[in-house]
Amino acid sequence: MKQIVDLTIIDTVKIGDAYSIIRCTSKDILPEMKPGQFASLKIENNPKVFLRRPFSIHDYDKTENTVAFLIKIVGEGSRTLTELKRGDTVNAVLPLGNSFHFDAKGKSLIVGGGCGIAPIYFLAKCMKEINADFDIIIGGRTCNDLLCLDNLSTLSTTFCATEDGSKGSKGFVTDIPALSNNLSQYGKIHCCGPEGMMKAIAKTAVANNVFCEASLENTMACGIGVCLCCVTKTVHGNECVCSKGPIFNVKELAW
């Protein structure tokens, strides 16, 4: 069930200049959350921000009653969030949207790019819990954009690529052999990242007849499917990313 909750920040960790992970708890029991879902966070004390901002559930720990967000600073809203300190509160509507359709059948591939790594970590954790067999690929412009690499590596084999070659293989994630040559070893691909990256993956996946789902971004107002502002073109017409997504089977998308 969706809830409006006041989250209390437990800690914030800066990753380089552009990213921050904020971990929160609540005095009430947080609702159950699934990987791929997101929260809509209210930005306080910033006259330049009017609407809430959507952020994926980066981590959720039921026993500890915590939820974490990985935030890339791109504008006023994200900057204000990363400036919050331990003890501050942030109002959230959560959990929103659908979730990744993962399972333990066959081998799966998870691909994350840039801040698209946010939901990937939670997904990988959940897949590990059900003993699924999966590989992870993450990519970024430079090694500074390879977020959570160490944590991900503890969960499964993790390949990485950077555009400048500062870490992993030089180039795009789609240049990594697992994706470029060996795709049919996988039963499912789950990806989240820049649209260009996801489109490239979708293309190969469709060509190889592999199930592929992508987590889309979009500017949102309501986050719950009522304002119809966040649509993406699908084979069924315009669909709301916030309520029908954010995870879409790439075959449904009018890409």
Add this chain to the structure above:
Amino acid sequence: MKQIVDLTIIDTVKIGDAYSIIRCTSKDILPEMKPGQFASLKIENNPKVFLRRPFSIHDYDKTENTVAFLIKIVGEGSRTLTELKRGDTVNAVLPLGNSFHFDAKGKSLIVGGGCGIAPIYFLAKCMKEINADFDIIIGGRTCNDLLCLDNLSTLSTTFCATEDGSKGSKGFVTDIPALSNNLSQYGKIHCCGPEGMMKAIAKTAVANNVFCEASLENTMACGIGVCLCCVTKTVHGNECVCSKGPIFNVKELAW
């Protein structure tokens, strides 16, 4: 010369629930300020406040390069200011407006009510510096509104009145004998406080043929005499409180 300066808060002192004194400095030399003048403070990080807010110079110390404001919490702007902490900055346009026309000739009377005590302290300090002979009267609803009483008492004889009689004489400042019976002992009266109080004083002053000036409040947009929003009716027509005032000879006012 008017300046736009970033002030840095050195300390803030809460007085009861409703008042706060914030003392600030600047890395640059603050412009010369006179009692009765005010500053226009920018309220940051509060989406509910759009315009600057005017506050009297409560204290100015040239040698220490500090300026202080006594702020009564009445709404969002004043509340936000009183929540600032040591080290925070507040942007100010200052000094604005004219100043009290005080001198050391004869004996003067200073009257302050409620947060109208803000400019009174600086005025009394300056009058003490020129060895002027003066009495002070302050009033408030309860003893909690008798601000800076101790500090004022060190500067000169200070009478006080509270509406509930919790300190000083019970009633209004105008009930204090200095004002009600002995007014002609004074050459000049300088007052600042609620309009009702100032009008009552003005009436007695005019009746006793004593010079009396009052510091007016008004809602302001520009603070420098260009928007014409802050007018008060005078014998010369509408005049701007921010530039022709805030100190007016009560004879000029259409009271």
Add this chain to the structure above:
Amino acid sequence: MVNLAVNIGSLKLKNPIITASGTFGYGYEYEDFFDISRLGGIVVKATTAEPRDGNPYPRLAETPSGMINAVGLQNKGVNYFVSEIYNKLEKIDTNIIANVSGSTVESCVEVARKMNELDHIAAIELNISCPNVKEGGMAFGTSVKESYRITASIRNVCSKPLIIKLSPNVTNIAEIAMSVESAGADAISLVNTFLAMAIDAEKQKPILSTITGGLSGPAIKPIALRMVWQVHKAVSIPIIGLGGIMNATDAVEFMLAGATAVQVGTANFINPAVTMDILKGLEDYATRHMIENISELTGALQL
């Protein structure tokens, strides 16, 4: 105990807080957050005769204290509404108000006729003010003659309370209000969104796919309030005021200016349960001001 009930003509509301069309879906999307039957009413999202896919993405731009939308009446059409959606609304124990839109008088009449047959539709709000469609929409709401014509046509097929939702994009709002009143409207709701535009300076492109869209939120409140006031002086049918209402104080302001009830739109996006805060605040306000019937507030502005 404050009596919060108000009447919009023959339409009885348990309280004056209604949710605005296009900002509250069909109501049940908010069921997780609060008991929606506590609302005075719910205006469901616009229904047109034919299914509409709306405008291309992007449809949203954030602006100072507001937002611009360019949704363009996306909906699955009136037949889908009748067969697939209506039955879910029947369970909601408050006034469900249909928002009828379209690009021709005929298509609006068709929708109104079908809505009129549904028992649990308490009233019809005719939207003659959508800035996001090429034909019709706002064009009806910006002309005295057209607004009369379409109102009269809908009146013909509508036995339920008929509310006309006016466009604020006009020189003289009172004139339009009088025109729809004389055409048989039972009430007026205003305002719809203001035609507006947002530009991405770095990309040197419009932010919205449609270049212009409709501005809503607190930014427009002062203008909306003025229009409610002007219309209140001009007509005798009840007014439902809206435009930037974020809290109970805003709601009171609209009532003082002449509104019998209010609608809450964009604020639902910022706080999905905002209507319950407003309701609570309204009750507190009435208690504080010793108001027995909230309807006393309507037009009570002291000059």
Add this chain to the structure above:
Amino acid sequence: MVNLAVNIGSLKLKNPIITASGTFGYGYEYEDFFDISRLGGIVVKATTAEPRDGNPYPRLAETPSGMINAVGLQNKGVNYFVSEIYNKLEKIDTNIIANVSGSTVESCVEVARKMNELDHIAAIELNISCPNVKEGGMAFGTSVKESYRITASIRNVCSKPLIIKLSPNVTNIAEIAMSVESAGADAISLVNTFLAMAIDAEKQKPILSTITGGLSGPAIKPIALRMVWQVHKAVSIPIIGLGGIMNATDAVEFMLAGATAVQVGTANFINPAVTMDILKGLEDYATRHMIENISELTGALQL
């Protein structure tokens, strides 16, 4: 090096940043804060034929991302302007633009005729859009016929560049713009303030002495931008865009939408030196986008 110069017809500006009438006094009030000759121009506060004491206090209400004023053209009249103020303006080395206002065509003509004789007045901006006076003002700006009539009358006595400042309180801004263009206007400035209202819910009273007033500030920017865009498509004379400009990005947006220059109003109250920040930001923007002449931005929006 970016060339910031722009032309409004025969009026040459060293840069497109002008200060808006009623928000920058006569200019010299801002001399303490920066070198005002660095501005592209200064529109001084409204001048009427006779002295006016303006509206009673209160004249100001703060609103979300904006403010409403009800000043009502307070000024000492054109004769006082000529004898007491003009000589101080002569020393300012930028374009001084007179803002001519009045409640009748005749009184505006009188002011314009006197302003026209002053060498250091670079242009005349005719204000047909003041919402804060009982007669004239906005009434001229909301009628195609009236706006034509007054523009043509002023044109007759005005050999200087003539700018008409339009009211945004209209259904069809392009229509009014075309009307003043055909009546001989050299340029159009838009927008003036939006007719708006603020209420003190606790006191149950209007905040302004005049009940309604003019809304300005960032709240109105999206609507102003849309109007500049619409007018840009409709006329061929230059446009001066304004309404809520707070920073260089806002200024760029107005230029992209079709403005040749911009005016900064309410923002001066928040930061008295804001125009210099905007100027600097505009130069940075041009450098970043490899724009040699800032005038290339005008109407450069890519669709």
